Amino acid sequence: MSKKRTIIxxxxxxxVPSRKDxxxxxxxxxxxxxxxxxxxxAGAAICHLHMRDENELGTMNKERFEKTxxxxxxxxxxxxxxxxxGQIGATYEERQAHLKSIRPEIGTFDCGTMNWLNSxxxxxxxxxxEQLGLNMQEYGVKPEVEIFDPGMIQTSLYYxxxxxxxxxxxxxxxxxxAGGTAATVDDLLFLLRKIPQGSTWSALGIGKGHIPIMxxxxxxxxxxxxxxxxxxxxxxxxxxxxxxxxxxxxVQFIKLAGNDVATPDDAREILSLKK
Numbered sequence: 001m002s003k004k005r006t007i008i009x010x011x012x013x014x015x016v017p018s019r020k021d022x023x024x025x026x027x028x029x030x031x032x033x034x035x036x037x038x039x040x041x042a043g044a045a046i047c048h049l050h051m052r053d054e055n056e057l058g059t060m061n062k063e064r065f066e067k068t069x070x071x072x073x074x075x076x077x078x079x080x081x082x083x084x085x086g087q088i089g090a091t092y093e094e095r096q097a098h099l100k101s102i103r104p105e106i107g108t109f110d111c112g113t114m115n116w117l118n119s120x121x122x123x124x125x126x127x128x129x130e131q132l133g134l135n136m137q138e139y140g141v142k143p144e145v146e147i148f149d150p151g152m153i154q155t156s157l158y159y160x161x162x163x164x165x166x167x168x169x170x171x172x173x174x175x176x177x178a179g180g181t182a183a184t185v186d187d188l189l190f191l192l193r194k195i196p197q198g199s200t201w202s203a204l205g206i207g208k209g210h211i212p213i214m215x216x217x218x219x220x221x222x223x224x225x226x227x228x229x230x231x232x233x234x235x236x237x238x239x240x241x242x243x244x245x246x247x248x249x250x251v252q253f254i255k256l257a258g259n260d261v262a263t264p265d266d267a268r269e270i271l272s273l274k275k
Contacts (some may be wrong), residue, residue, distance in 0.1 A: 002267040005137045005262040006254045007223035007270060009046040009202060010039040012243045014229025015058030015086045022232035024237045027052045029064055030207045033071035036078060038244040039227075043251040046079040046106065047072065048144075050086040050229065052239070060090045079264050079273065081106035081144060084132060088120055091131050092128050099139050107136060108172075109143035109165070111152035115179035122179075129155075133164035142275045148180035153194045157270040160196070169199045172225065175213055176206030183209020185216045192220065200271055206230045214250065218257045225269075226250050 012026050014036045019025055026035040029051075036047045053059040069080055082104045084095045099107050107130060116122035117162040131241040136143050143165060145156050156185060173191055176183030181191065183205035195201060202223035205213030214224055226246040234240040234249075254261050262270065 003258065003260045004221065005266045005270065006181040006218060006257075006259045007046060007267045008044045008204065008247055008250050008254070009048050009081065009223070009225040009227075010036065010044040010247055011048040011050075011227035011229035012036060012203075012215045013050045013052065013053075014227075015083075017228055017232055018056060021230055024240065024242055025228045025232070027056050028242075029068040031076065032068050034099065035243050036072050037075040039149070039247045039270070040076045040078045040264075042247040043261045044078065044247045045262045045264045046081050048081040048083065048108075048225065048227070050083050055202065058086045058096070060084075060087045060094045061202075062094075062097045062101055062230040066101060069102050069104070074123060077264050078103040079106060079110070079267050083108050085110050085122070088116070089272055092131060092266060095128070096132060096135055099135065099141055103139050104141055104145055106144050106170075107141045108146050109133065109136070109148045109158075110148070110157045112149070114148055117178045120203055129159065130162075130164055133159060133207065134148070137166065138202040141205055142162040142271060142273050144172050147191060148174050148177055148189060151183065151193065153191065157196070167198065168272060169196065171195050171199055172236070173201065173203040174179070174206070174230075176230075183213050185205070185212060187189070187222075188216055192222075204230050207233075210263065214236060218253055218259065223262075224250050224254070228243065 002135040026032045110124045203217040204225040
């Protein structure tokens with residue numbers, strides 16, 4: 001009997017954490033590419049990428065995405081997952097230009113608007129989401145439907161019915177963001193019961209919810225996302241020395257649970273990615 005294969009996605013940078021939070025966060029295209037390769041060697045099958053500008057602020061600059069992806073593809077065959085939400089205030093066109101240019105295997109589809117970090121609005125207007133979903137179909141990009149609160153699942157069901165999203169849908173539960181659902185096992189279970197049968201899913205817990213959500217996700221049969229976008233510490237009071245360190249811990253947990261760590265090609269099969 002074959003073992004279950006668990007996918008590890010690494011999110012090395014994000015749009016929010018700074019070097020003040022952890023000096024080991026990769027920021028430049030070269031740093032991100034080198035970091036992703038180390039994570040691939042450690043066991044990551046997918047990389048979820050954000051870009052930073054010259055001032056290390058989040059940016060949707062198409063050229064930075066293109067350069068980073070090119071450098072990564074020269075090193076390994078890890079699955080590329082590109083954010084569409086890396087810069088507050090970016091236009092609809094800026095949030096999608098890199099998808100059209102690069103045609104990554106996965107791109108994020110943030111299924112609703114929310115208060116963000118108690119300081120601003122994370123806007124995902126219905127007009128944008130309909131345009132994004134149809135463009136992803138045209139470009140051959142698999143949407144990763146990011147869920148920050150329960151209402152976003154209901155929105156995804158509407159888009160499935162309308163044909164904006166195609167089944168099987170892949171969900172990413174993002175738990176613990178200020179303004180969204182808390183990173184607790186109870187909340188994860190509640191969300192998980194709402195998604196359509198046959199969907200694939202992954203989960204993460206930001207900050208102190210990181211380990212409990214990781215362990216619960218493995219036990220419940222989901223996939224994992226780790227990395228300094230979501231968690232800059234390795235254990236209380238100790239900063240992570242690299243994203244690969246966080247990937248290696250996830251590998252240990254997966255193997256202790258009796259599962260296999262999915263390869264990039266395993267991930268392509270599990271998530272029904274286009275060749």
